Structure formats: structure tokens, C-alpha cells
Amino acid sequence: MPRISVTVDGIRYDEEVEPRLLLVHLLRDRLGKTGTPIGCDTSNCGACTVLLDGRSVKSCSVLAVQADGGDVVTIEGLATGGTWHPMQKAFHEEHALQCGYCTPGMIMAAIDLLHDDPDPSEEAVREGLEGNLCRCTGYCTIVRAVRRGAREMSQEMPREGMATP
Amino acid sequence: MIPASFDYVRPSSLDEALETLHDQGEEAKVLAGGQSLLPLLRLRLAYPGTLVDLGRVEELRGVADRGDHVLIGAMTTHYDVVTSPIVREHCPLVALATATVADPAVRHRGTLGGSLAHADPAGDLPAVARALDMEFVARSAGGERVIPAADFFLDYLETALDPGEILTGIRVPKLGPGWGFHYEKFHRTAQAWAIVGVAAAVRRSNGAIEEARVALTNMGATPVRATGVEESVRGAELGANGALRAAASRADEDTEPPADLHARPDYRRHLARVLTHRALLAAAGTG
Numbered sequence: 001m002p003r004i005s006v007t008v009d010g011i012r013y014d015e016e017v018e019p020r021l022l023l024v025h026l027l028r029d030r031l032g033k034t035g036t037p038i039g040c041d042t043s044n045c046g047a048c049t050v051l052l053d054g055r056s057v058k059s060c061s062v063l064a065v066q067a068d069g070g071d072v073v074t075i076e077g078l079a080t081g082g083t084w085h086p087m088q089k090a091f092h093e094e095h096a097l098q099c100g101y102c103t104p105g106m107i108m109a110a111i112d113l114l115h116d117d118p119d120p121s122e123e124a125v126r127e128g129l130e131g132n133l134c135r136c137t138g139y140c141t142i143v144r145a146v147r148r149g150a151r152e153m154s155q156e157m158p159r160e161g162m163a164t165p
Numbered sequence: 166m167i168p169a170s171f172d173y174v175r176p177s178s179l180d181e182a183l184e185t186l187h188d189q190g191e192e193a194k195v196l197a198g199g200q201s202l203l204p205l206l207r208l209r210l211a212y213p214g215t216l217v218d219l220g221r222v223e224e225l226r227g228v229a230d231r232g233d234h235v236l237i238g239a240m241t242t243h244y245d246v247v248t249s250p251i252v253r254e255h256c257p258l259v260a261l262a263t264a265t266v267a268d269p270a271v272r273h274r275g276t277l278g279g280s281l282a283h284a285d286p287a288g289d290l291p292a293v294a295r296a297l298d299m300e301f302v303a304r305s306a307g308g309e310r311v312i313p314a315a316d317f318f319l320d321y322l323e324t325a326l327d328p329g330e331i332l333t334g335i336r337v338p339k340l341g342p343g344w345g346f347h348y349e350k351f352h353r354t355a356q357a358w359a360i361v362g363v364a365a366a367v368r369r370s371n372g373a374i375e376e377a378r379v380a381l382t383n384m385g386a387t388p389v390r391a392t393g394v395e396e397s398v399r400g401a402e403l404g405a406n407g408a409l410r411a412a413a414s415r416a417d418e419d420t421e422p423p424a425d426l427h428a429r430p431d432y433r434r435h436l437a438r439v440l441t442h443r444a445l446l447a448a449a450g451t452g
Contacts, residue, residue, distance in 0.1 A: 020167065056273060
């Protein structure tokens with residue numbers, strides 16, 4: 001079996017994996033990173049979105065072997081020293097979740113969006129999150145939260161706060 | 166869903182990849198960005214013996230200005246295509262259409278070569294390839310050949326590539342000044358395939374349309390050129406909405422649109438006409 005070496009949320013893991021193992025299964029079943037949920041399993045819903053080498057990917061559509069040598073950040077890697085990431089805080093404060101199932105993916109996609117557009121308009125947020133579905137009809141508060149998180153990130157944590165690297 | 170077992174090879178050069186493909190024969194399948202192939206594997210609609218992952222073949226990535234055309238490496242991601250200054254300047258239709266492919270996370274992984282070699286007629290880029298007469302550079306152990314877009318798409322998910330061949334790059338001709346572009350797509354959600362799409366390029370001169378290139382997404386087993394529209398729209402004045410509408414009414418000529426959950430063939434024909442009219446208006450700059 002191929003041996004891979006992946007950094008997840010700042011910790012390096014060396015694993016032997018079957019080639020068919022999906023990244024999301026590596027994260028959840030092998031590394032215990034259950035903060036990343038599996039939603040649709042058809043790459044539609046975006047619930048399993050993580051950052052791979054700094055960009056958002058749907059971890060159900062990436063093989064673990066493809067992530068060999070890569071740097072993965074999941075929702076569990078955002079908080080530092082017990083303090084939530086500003087985007088997490090913004091989702092909390094704007095009540096941007098109801099059941100919460102889509103939230104990890106929404107937050108990771110939002111953080112990715114801010115790489116290219118640190119102060120997105122409402123329309124830009126809606127387009128940037130088009131790959132993430134919420135079934136509790138919570139988009140209005142999600143959009144508000146992303147814009148609030150963006151403002152707070154630009155004030156509090158210039159650039160480097162945006163999850164590694 | 167978990168894919169069926171397969172062997173996995175990750176060559177670091179094109180030569181190594183070709184050698185592997187040659188050795189494995191028809192059991193092997195090339196993995197590009199995986200955004201079409203991995204869902205198929207998960208649903209067990211495909212079960213190759215070996216996956217040859219081109220993810221580390223760096224020579225297949227990147228965009229180069231080659232004078233009369235732009236060469237886009239087959240493994241260039243949609244994101245890198247959309248953000249390439251060369252593509253945006255010389256092939257705006259490619260940038261416009263690629264920006265509508267699925268969603269940002271998929272565009273980070275998916276590649277131009279992968280989506281063309283996958284040859285899904287509901288994919289956006291095959292129609293753009295037909296509209297612009299792109300050329301496909303394919304390499305095998307025996308050498309290199311260039312396949313025109315008109316000869317590349319053979320049938321549903323079937324291309325002119327031989328089992329031992331790898332698509333290495335796509336040549337996009339520069340159309341020169343005076344052209345306007347648009348890609349019009351009708352779909353349910355970001356991730357859903359186009360029910361119908363229209364890629365349009367229009368050359369404007371002295372207030373009229375001198376030349377047009379129009380190709381359709383998901384109006385048959387392969388992407389099709391709407392030659393009837395191209396003929397009819399030639400000479401139309403830019404402000405002549407009626408003339409553009411009349412030309413667009415020929416959009417579904419010689420097409421065999423599929424029937425599926427989302428649309429019947431007659432509805433697709435209707436959409437092709439309406440969307441072609443919109444695409445022509447937008448490409449002509451009067452929409």
C-alpha cells in the first residue's frame with residue numbers, strides 16, 4: 001500500500017493507505033477529524049470542504065494519495081489556543097447556522113473566498129459559496145456572517161490569520 | 166460510497182506517464198484533477214485497474230503565449246485558467262465559460278484537459294473548444310499529433326484519444342481584434358450540468374456582425390457547431406434584435422438533444438434558440 005505523509009491542522013501524519021481511500025475518509029476514520037462531515041457524497045453539497053495547500057477542495061472528491069505531501073486545514077484547525085477563528089465567531093454571532101451540518105464547509109469556503117477578495121460584496125459571497133448547500137434555508141445569515149468575519153479578520157488578524165500556510 | 170479497488174501510479178514526468186500507460190494498456194485510466202472521474206469511481210460507474218495520476222507532472226501545467234495561439238497545459242486547473250492574464254487577454258471566452266464551471270472548490274482541482282478529455286457533452290468547455298476551433302495536442306510513446314476540435318469529440322464521453330495517448334495541451338487560436346464573446350448557460354444549481362449552454366463569439370465591424378462562431382452544450386452526444394446560426398447572423402446590424410432572433414431560431418437545426426430528468430428534447434430545442442439569442446446579443450455588445 002502507498003505510504004503518504006500529510007500535514008493536517010499543523011500535525012504531520014505518516015499513513016499507509018489504500019489508493020481508493022478518499023481524503024474525507026482519511027480525515028474522519030483514520031485521523032479522527034470528525035469535524036469535517038460527509039454530506040451528499042456526490043460532490044454537490046460542500047459540507048466536506050477543507051483547505052488543501054491553502055485552497056478549498058471537496059475532500060470527498062480528492063484521494064488521500066493525491067494529498068501526499070500536502071497541507072490540509074480542517075475546521076478543527078482554525079481555533080488557536082482555545083480562541084475561535086474570527087469566521088467561526090462571526091457565524092456564531094450572526095446565528096448563521098441552524099442544524100450546523102453545512103457549517104464546517106461554509107466556514108472553510110468562506111475563508112478560501114477571502115484569499116482572493118478580502119472584503120466581498122453580498123453578491124461575491126453568494127457566488128463564492130455557490131458550492132456549499134444549506135438545507136435549513138439559512139443563507140441570509142450566512143452571507144452576513146461571512147462579511148462580518150471578513151471585516152473582523154482584516155482588523156484583527158491581518159492576512160496570516162487566514163489559516164496556513 | 167467507496168470506489169472499487171485500483172492500483173495507483175503517480176509518474177513525475179510525461180515520459181514516465183506514457184510508459185506506464187503503454188504497459189498497462191486499456192486497464193489504465195488517466196487521472197487529471199479528478200472532479201469528474203472521482204464521482205464516477207465512487208458511484209462505481211467506472212472501475213479502472215490502474216489510475217495514472219498526472220498530478221505531479223509539472224510540465225503539463227501552465228499557460229504560454231505562442232504568438233498566433235495560446236497554449237494551455239492540459240493539467241492547468243480551471244482556477245489557473247480563469248486567473249491567467251494571458252487567457253483573459255487573448256481567449257476571454259475560455260475565461261468566461263471556465264468561471265461558470267461548477268463551483269470554486271471544484272475549479273481549484275478540475276483541469277481544462279481533464280474536462281475536455283472527459284468529453285461530457287453537458288460540460289461547458291467542449292462547446293467552447295468547438296466554437297473557437299481549439300486544437301488538441303496528444304502524445305503517445307510513438308510521438309505527438311494534433312487533433313482539431315471538430316475531430317476530437319466522437320460520442321458521449323468518447324474522444325479521438327487512443328488508450329496509449331495523453332492529452333498534453335490545448336491550443337487556443339487568438340481571434341484578433343473586433344470580437345465579442347459570451348457563454349450563456351441554463352442550469353439548476355452551480356454543481357448541476359448545463360441543461361443547455363451556448364458559446365458565442367461575434368466579430369463586429371462597421372456596426373454589423375461580420376462573422377460568428379456558435380457552439381452548443383448538451384444538444385447531442387457531442388458539442389455541436391450551430392452553423393445555421395453562424396450563416397444567418399452574418400451581416401446583421403448590431404442593433405437589429407429581430408435579425409439576431411431570426412438567426413438564433415436556427416440554433417437547434419441538426420441537433421439531437423437528449424431527454425433526461427431535467428428536460429425533454431423539445432424543451433432543449435426551445436432553450437437552445439432562446440439562449441443563442443441572448444448569447445448573440447451579449448457577444449455583440451448590445452445585450
